[in-house]
Amino acid sequence: MKFASVVSVFLLTGLPTAHAYDQEISARFRPDSSTPHQNTFLNTTPVSGYCRVYPSECSNAGMFSIRVPVSFDSSSPISANHDDPRQGAMFNVPAGWRTAQVVHSTTGETEVVEVRFIGVGSTYRLHDSVFDLIGVGAGTGFINAHGTRWGTSWQQVPAPCQAFRSAQASAHTFQFFWKTPTPGVCAKRARYAIPRLTYDYLDFGYEMRTPNPMGMSSGRYTGRLVFLVGPGADIDMGDVMIPGDPVLAFNFILTVEHTLKVEIPPGGNRVELAPQEGWQAWVNNGQRPTRLFRDQRFDISASSRFKMALECQTISGNTCAITEVGTGHAVPVDVSVTLPNGMVDAIAQPIIRRPLLRDGSGTALIWPFSYIDRKPGTLHFEVGRESVEAMLDNGGNTYTGNVTVIWDSEV
Template identity: 60%
Template sequence: MSRDITAVFRPDPSSPNNNTFTNITPNSGYCQPIPANCNESGRRFSSFRLPIIFRSTAAIQAGHVDPRQGAMYQVPASWRAVQVANARTGETATLEIRWAGMGSQYNLYTSAVELVGGGVTPHVAHQRLWGGSEWINAPAPCRDGRLGHFNNTIYTFFWHTSAEGTCAKRASYQIPDLYFPFLDFGYELRTPDPLMMSSGQYTGSLTYTVGPGQDVDMGDVLLPNDSAITLHFNLDVDHTLKVDVPPGGNRVELAPQEGWQAWLNSGQKPTRLFRDQRFHISASSRFKMALECQAISGDTCAIFDAGTGHAVSVDVSVSLPNGITDPAGQPVSRRRLLRDGSGTELFQAGSFVDRGMGTLHFEVGRERLAEMLDNGGNRYTGNVTVIWDSEV
């Protein structure tokens, strides 16, 4: 049998440091009626109710020595790694899962009172049947859950599994027939860091074997009606990458530090033309940056005078807000932007940056400015497209 487990990550401005997935898989079984039961010492787990039936194939003998000849549970309580892959990009990540607990309801075809000789209440009969310890009291290394419902012929229970090992009950009376109609599977997830993953859906699978000597083992007497549990994992990453430029910010006018007045009044040549254009960026993962140009000058853009055809290159660089770094973990300050994207192939948000302030720096240096002034040009223009690309 199989079950799907789905978890999602969407950045939340109210919790920018959150870098965990949210498991949106509906609970069934133990966690469903009382979700608080599935919060153990601050560690939350979830549960499935699986229609796996365990039925005894022979009588369980009173005082049996070998736990495999009685009622026992052994499940994978240690973490297991599962690789998930993004089908679109081929990118992979690793999640982990463990059995946090298991439970069921044992059914007796002969009442507990009758099995122990009568003359007692069902509560006492269930205790005596298992050596004075009812099923709400989990045998080591399992630990008690918060469930223990019973009547004369049934007992519903759940045990926590914090360590690998066999959790076994020894019968004090012969039990001709024993039947478990379902299996509650409590599981805990450790998901990868979504801030290190590209947007998209990641999928992977893990199969647990069921039966004597297998991953899920109830001994040699209680045999299952299914031999495998396959879990299909779906991790959905929905990152934010949004850039807002103030109104009019798409029109960049390059000018000297002190304006054009000194040049107009005294002929004093300015040393450079520049403009710093601010923008807001919201980012929760990796991205890269590059340029596209109307006019090209090597690996950068150019502006040109339509009358003379003269063109000069424009240096474009970027400064990014705190929380976004380069691959070496260094802040991004006046990082040169080029057409081929070299040097800006990867920027990483360490947490969700919500409308952080960044700056684009445009500059024509001294030598090229001198060319413009000496060439007699009048008006230099050109389109420069700055690209923020989440497809890293």
């Protein structure tokens, strides 16, 4: 018997936007027999920034982080005790879910990816030393000295932001990372004037929701989500801190690598039809069999939709036939299939002795609820009573024919 299983992978990259920093976000679904019920994408984006230093904290928070070379520089000095948060160190990032459409590079099928910022950080840089302040001596300690400049330490995170781990500091720099669990402005007010402030880079922590891969075709899905950066934009650091890049773009690449594999036991491609009790009743007593049949087991692994159909050496209507070579007399063979629990048709009905037909009707769409890993199924072959009578009346000689059962992932 012949089996068709086609799994294709294509690549299509997103087109760049002018004056934008492009960041690739990649994820892959490849079924794993050790975790067959884990039907989710694996984020394959290289980790940088905060989560590279503190991987366990990020894993517990379900967060990934990326460091991008998007810097910010103050366009004017930050005044001491400013009343307007927008005139100082302020952070407002897209902490709510944003959606992007991803498109299959060959079929044009579309799905939706969602992403949100759940953390933001950087290393801020003062262009004067924190020890230049009157009353701040070298023995104060870097973190406490920075806290004097701002009135409170950056480890005391303004709501709605929250702290992660302790920060690192020098006389001119302070490295920080804050959680952003909900949308809102997080701002620090300077206690003393700051002539110039720079953020060396942008660290962001993100959470991603991907579509259900079980209903997706194999291949690459790509899409693009653009965030504007600057005062009043999606990533807003206030009116004073001006970005070096006005756009941060996420280029999503989702790779789906489905499995469709059918294993027939040795010799299983040769099917001999026989009466239920064998041929002895006919040979010894002349008792005619009422039907000829054979059940052939197979093992199937599948992680996505597929279809089944027949191809025939000899056609009989919508099914196949077997033929007596000498006379050319032919009789139809009814072929049906039973698939493992968890596989259903387009209306969620189980596949139990479902007829396999040349036009594929009834088996044009089969879904696994989750990854099926080497579960048993059965092909049922049968010649009915009337056809058996016709075979015996024709002399009861040997009838043969090739029946090709097709499992096809190209749905």
